[in-house]
Amino acid sequence: xxxxxxxxxxxxxxxxxxxxxxxxxxxxxRMGITPQQAQLLCxxxxxxxxxxxxxxxxxxxxxxxxxLVDRLQRRGLLTREAxxxxxxxxxxxxxxxxxxxxxxxxxxxxxxxxxxxxxxxAADRAALLPLLRAATTALRA
Amino acid sequence: xxxxxxxxxxxxxxxxxxxxxxxxxxxxxRMGITPQQAQLLCxxxxxxxxxxxxxxxxxxxxxxxxxLVDRLQRRGLLTREAxxxxxxxxxxxxxxxxxxxxxxxxxxxxxxxxxxxxxxxAADRAALLPLLRAATTALRA
DNA sequence: CCTGGACAGTTGACACTCTCGACTAAATGG
DNA sequence: CCATTTAGTCGAGAGTGTCAACTGTCCAGG
Numbered sequence: 365x366x367x368x369x370x371x372x373x374x375x376x377x378x379x380x381x382x383x384x385x386x387x388x389x390x391x392x393x394r395m396g397i398t399p400q401q402a403q404l405l406c407x408x409x410x411x412x413x414x415x416x417x418x419x420x421x422x423x424x425x426x427x428x429x430x431x432l433v434d435r436l437q438r439r440g441l442l443t444r445e446a447x448x449x450x451x452x453x454x455x456x457x458x459x460x461x462x463x464x465x466x467x468x469x470x471x472x473x474x475x476x477x478x479x480x481x482x483x484x485x486a487a488d489r490a491a492l493l494p495l496l497r498a499a500t501t502a503l504r505a
Numbered sequence: 506x507x508x509x510x511x512x513x514x515x516x517x518x519x520x521x522x523x524x525x526x527x528x529x530x531x532x533x534x535r536m537g538i539t540p541q542q543a544q545l546l547c548x549x550x551x552x553x554x555x556x557x558x559x560x561x562x563x564x565x566x567x568x569x570x571x572x573l574v575d576r577l578q579r580r581g582l583l584t585r586e587a588x589x590x591x592x593x594x595x596x597x598x599x600x601x602x603x604x605x606x607x608x609x610x611x612x613x614x615x616x617x618x619x620x621x622x623x624x625x626x627a628a629d630r631a632a633l634l635p636l637l638r639a640a641t642t643a644l645r646a
Numbered sequence: 647c648c649t650g651g652a653c654a655g656t657t658g659a660c661a662c663t664c665t666c667g668a669c670t671a672a673a674t675g676g
Numbered sequence: 677c678c679a680t681t682t683a684g685t686c687g688a689g690a691g692t693g694t695c696a697a698c699t700g701t702c703c704a705g706g
Binding site for chain 2: 682684
């Protein structure tokens with residue numbers, strides 16, 4: 365209930381959001397990190413984000429990133445590296461331990477998702493993926 | 506990148522999750538409450554959950570709910586009501602202010618979602634809703 | 647040059663979230 | 677009637693998140 369468009373798209377989005385959140389949190393916890401830490405580690409895997417970029421990616425204030433990085437660095441999962449082109453910026457690099465933990469985390473999430481969709485017909489799964497991407501783009505606007 | 510099934514369903518789910526999270530958080534903030542408080546208020550609108558039920562719905566420990574309710578009660582958005590059938594349980598009831606704020610919150614989210622999907626063809630929107638629901642059910646397993 | 651404004655990260659203060667273990671009170675079932 | 681279970685609370689402690697104020701660096705315009 366509670367809707368404007370006649371269909372309850374909002375409710376469906378939030379229900380899905382809650383399930384993904386639950387899965388993501390459960391796996392994070394099992395790995396001994398918080399969901400926010402998991403997110404930062406995943407970002408740091410592809411790029412080597414500056415603190416400001418990390419803040420943007422995480423949708424939070426840059427001052428928050430300082431503490432987040434502090435805790436992960438204390439555990440040896442990442443390091444702060446000076447940016448060679450701009451001495452103001454510090455970049456986040458994963459350590460070998462960080463890479464391993466991040467890989468394990470992603471594998472665990474992938475496995476869990478794959479298991480839950482294992483019984484889906486290929487046609488449904490094929491239809492879902494582009495719609496999810498389109499919905500994401502729509503929401504980003 | 507990072508995937509088991511060939512398609513990157515996991516990535517798409519997490520991307521969508523992040524957008525919904527961003528929207529939900531932004532609206533909560535605009536309303537002067539936290540996302541967790543918003544969730545609890547929404548639940549309390551339909552049912553009158555006990556603390557344990559609230560904890561289950563919010564995927565968190567019951568001790569967390571005590572503080573959550575404390576803060577919302579201090580702001581006059583809800584009350585603790587004794588359950589007539591079991592004197593151990595306390596139920597959460599929204600006040601008039603709480604109902605109003607919750608309604609405003611839901612309207613704001615609905616409006617934002619509707620606006621972002623306004624340009625979607627009806628056919629796409631019709632296809633999206635059942636797939637979202639099915640995906641939610643799949644993940645719940 | 648060199649100075650002022652913009653930008654990157656840090657710090658301290660503060661509120662909220664979240665969990666754990668220990669506790670009280672009430673229900674329940676031998 | 678007593679043992680157990682269940683509901684909520686409390687205190688301690690770690691993490692998340694914001695804000696305002698600060699330092700250091702970069703990059704113009706004068």
